Amino acid sequence: MLRLSALYRFPVKSLGGEMLQRAAVDGLGLAGDRRWMVVDAASGRFLTQRQVGRMAQIGACWLDGATLELSVAGRASLTVAVPPADEALRGVTVWGDSLQAPDAGDAAAAWLSAFLDRDCRLVHVPASRARQVDTAYAQVGDQVGFADGFPLLLIGQASLDDLAARVGRPLEMLRFRPNLVVEGAEPYAEDGWGRLRIGAVEFERVKPCSRCAIPTLDPHSGERAADGEPLRTLATYRRDADGVYFGQNLIQRGTGVLEVGMPVVLLD
Structure with missing residues (x-):
């Protein structure tokens, strides 16, 4: 069974984040x-x-x-x-x-x-x-605050586990700064999801997340990894002509409350 295994909020763009047990979803994520x-x-x-x-x-x-x-x-x-x-x-x-x-x-x-x-x-x-939000991927009226482009980012726990195994050392999820983490799926299964529901809130997967250099930084100190990991390994199997991808951008379709442990229901 798919379930929401972690919730993260980053009140200030690019500063430290909060790990939450419960969070509301509003019109901006x-x-x-x-x-x-x-x-x-x-x-x-x-x-x-x-x-x-x-x-x-x-x-x-x-x-x-x-x-x-x-x-x-x-x-x-x-x-x-x-x-x-x-x-x-x-x-x-x-x-x-x-x-x-x-x-x-x-x-x-x-x-x-x-x-x-x-x-x-x-x-x-x-x-x-x-x-x-960019109307190439969203509806007119979909909005975002100061996130790079989309209201929410989802990553599968199994995807991070697979990447860590390839790199050869543990990796913190915070390196990738997601909002929602889902467990119970195969690695990268989220690539193929369409709409999903958590609690009373529906979400639409709209675009893979193109990664910059931030995952190579220690999420607590900001020091850059000398070996360029994990992006170096990601680039060997998650690259296309437009970049290196890890995680999926979502847009919420409605408001409500999320809580760690809630089932994740795939709608299409």
Whole structure:
């Protein structure tokens, strides 16, 4: 039987994540997931572990639906309130999308800038300012916050286990930053799924996830693997003309609550 074996939320794009037992699904994916983003103060362009590996060392916790907590070893933590949706707007860019997003204020900017050793700002995306998902894969009206392109990412536990066996050492699921982990299927079975249901929520698999260099970084320190793993091994058997793929992007069709242990029902 297929079941939901893990839930992850990443409140701030490219910062540390939270492992959850229960999570709500709203119009942008998991509630609170990737609703915040660190941007270069001058250009407004998004920053990730690709450029700033130390971002992995910052913990981000979504406390109560209105407050974000940032933490890092050896420093006082910082709480940040959700800014008003239409005030202190800053022009930001995430991949090819440009939008106006409310700035979280000088205290958050100073805290992050000091640790990352570069001038940056923290911004939030309210639902009213969310991005349209690429209509080559989605319907008009499907939205996403600050995730790369899609609201949710699913990975099969057996797929990670198979990759780890090929690499020859254990691999943490956090390297791949999924939202949903499913066990009970064969390796890479998720490649062929269409629609699925978990609890009362239906999901549509829309596109394989093309992987960047982040899986080669230690998910806690941000240090890059000298041997290029696990991407080096993935590229030997999961590459096509457009990239190296691992995991599947989903779009939710409805809202509800997910809980670890729930059955996963394949609808087609």
